[in-house]
Amino acid sequence: MSKVKITDTTLRDAHQSLIATRLETDDMLEIVGEMDKVGFHSFEMWGGATFDTAIRYLNEDPWNRITKLKEIAPKTPFQMLLRGQNLVGYKHYPDDIVYKFVEASYNRGIDIFRIFDALNDIRNMEVPIKAIKKYGGHAQGALSYTISPVHTIDYYIKAAEEMVALEIDSICIKDMAGLINPMDAYNLVKSLKDNFDLPVCLHSHCTSGMAPTSYFKAIEAGVDVIDTAIGPFSFGTSQPGVETMYAMLENTEYKSDIDIERVYKIANYFKKLKEKYKGLLSEAAVTTNTQILHFQIPGGMMSNLVSQLRDQNAEDRLDEILLEVPKVRKELGYPPLVTPLSQIVGAQATLNVLTGQRYKLIPSEVKNYVKGLYGKPAAPIDKNIEKLIIGDEKVSYEKSPELKNPTYQKFKDEVKDKIKKEEDVITYALFPDIALTYFENRGKTIQKPKPEKHHKVEKTKPVEESQHFHVKQPAQSNGGTSLRSPLPGAVLKIIGEVGKPVKKDSVLFVISAMKMENEIVSPASGILQKVFVKEGDVVQTGDVLATIA
Ligand code: CO
Secondary structure (H helix, E strand, O other): OOOOEEEEOHHHHHHHHHOOOOOOHHHHHHHHHHHOOOOOOEEEEEEOOHHHHHHHHHOOOHHHHHHHHHHHOOOOOEEEEEOHHHOOOOOOOOHHHHHHHHHHHHHHOOOEEEEOOOOOOOHHHHHHHHHHHHHOOEEEEEEEOOOOOOOOHHHHHHHHHHHHHOOOOEEEEEOOOOOOOHHHHHHHHHHHHHHOOOOEEEEOOOOOOOHHHHHHHHHHOOOOEEEEEOHHHOOOOOOOEHHHHHHHOOOOOOOOOOOHHHHHHHHHHHHHHHHHOHHHOOHHHHOOOOHHHHHOOOHHHHHHHHHHHHHOOOHHHHHHHHHHHHHHHHHOOOOOOOOOHHHHHHHHHHHHHHOOOOOOOOEHHHHHHHHOOOOOOOOOOOHHHHHHHHOOOOOOOOOOHHHHOOOHHHHHHHHOOOOOOOHHHHHHHHOHHHHHHHHHHOOOOOOOOOOOOOOOOOOOOOOOHHHOOOOOOOOOOOOOEEEEOOOOEEEEEEOOOOOOEEOOOOEEEEEEEOOEEEEEEOOOOEEEEEEOOOOOOEEOOOOEEEEEO
16 A cells, blocks of 8 residues: 555647637646646646647747747646547557657656547557657556446456556556546556556546546556646636645555645636636536436537537437437447547447437448447447448558658658748658648747636637528429438538439548538439539538439
């Protein structure tokens, strides 16, 4: 039995959970020197959405943030969150970019790399772990925690074994939705401690209200590190408060060594800071959400579903969709409901309900998931559903051999006139479009876009307000078959030419809705007679897109 160590997440997960990752480096610099004296095990201060947000919204260099913080806080180890082969982005990046990214992060001052894969497909973590070991960082392998009949203790032990074979330095239970209950936390930590001779860390969120109690039981089971945030930036959808956990452990043998008096002073600073950012704080972010316990749908996904249904004018169908989500999740092999999988399952469930026919409309992201592009699910995908989704197309969970091809020089050649330092090439390789805008605006004072209150931050381009208009409807039937839009959304692509023959079930339109790309197929074979929309148009359910003669 020993004292528990405490990681502080205030500079990464806490503001990602509560204020859409908008905390600026200058606001951190004023306090991080004091935070460095507390005695935290580590600062989780980089990675996740911080990279994207820095260049997209804050006009800040994400790399400089590490250096600036390190100058003022040299003592406490710096920790980052890495999404396996996706690094800090939303797709698989080539192996050489993974190496370059890890090397640069390590050289800037990241000590501990927490790596995870949303599907616990450990192969997606292999290259990043090798890179971390090569440059000398601490590789922490994280298990994405979720609840399902296949996510048993044996399942997690097996996944951990695979990570341990890659020579990780510690294990993290990453409960991103706040689903772990106290006894499950106890049993999982105990099994991990019994099976492996490695430090174990528990990361959870207060979303459902259980996290502090689950931490307590995890500590009783021998967990080495818990993730907390400083008072004003704790609870809600964030981590438990460091002060709360400290007080809970006060009369126990696990009592932490941190300088709690200093934490109280630091909390005053964050209290004022929270006031500054309060426009970004949504009611959902600060309220305990017990629906998670009822539907096992994470808070972020629930608010996403509600706002999507509002866009679809179908808020009254929420209850049906909440019942459909677990069915779709089961059929798709129980993916953990975290980004992007929560979006994939949520969109499919919504379409199943709104179209009145299950798997009638299938977004390309769902097809790609079933084809294996996101990795291997924990349980096999239902064979009949697989057939409905991809027909006779092949499923492959093999890593794309293309990822092995060197790409760095190509990226460098593309931006050599725009870069100021070598790391800019990595920034560009990760987010080509927004990196270019950022390079242009760098150093200038720009109007920072304020995200709308009570809304999730859009990852995809929002549809411009001016594009909202009703598509002209054909005055009369001209003998052809009408193809009507099965859902509201924006016309992303028009495939096929007027006057040319089309086959039944061939793709004619791609409509973007719910951040997914939905292929709209021809209802009949014939000639594409007329197209009533153009790319960028916003359509409503029932709008005629085209006629086929
Ligand atoms: Co988290």
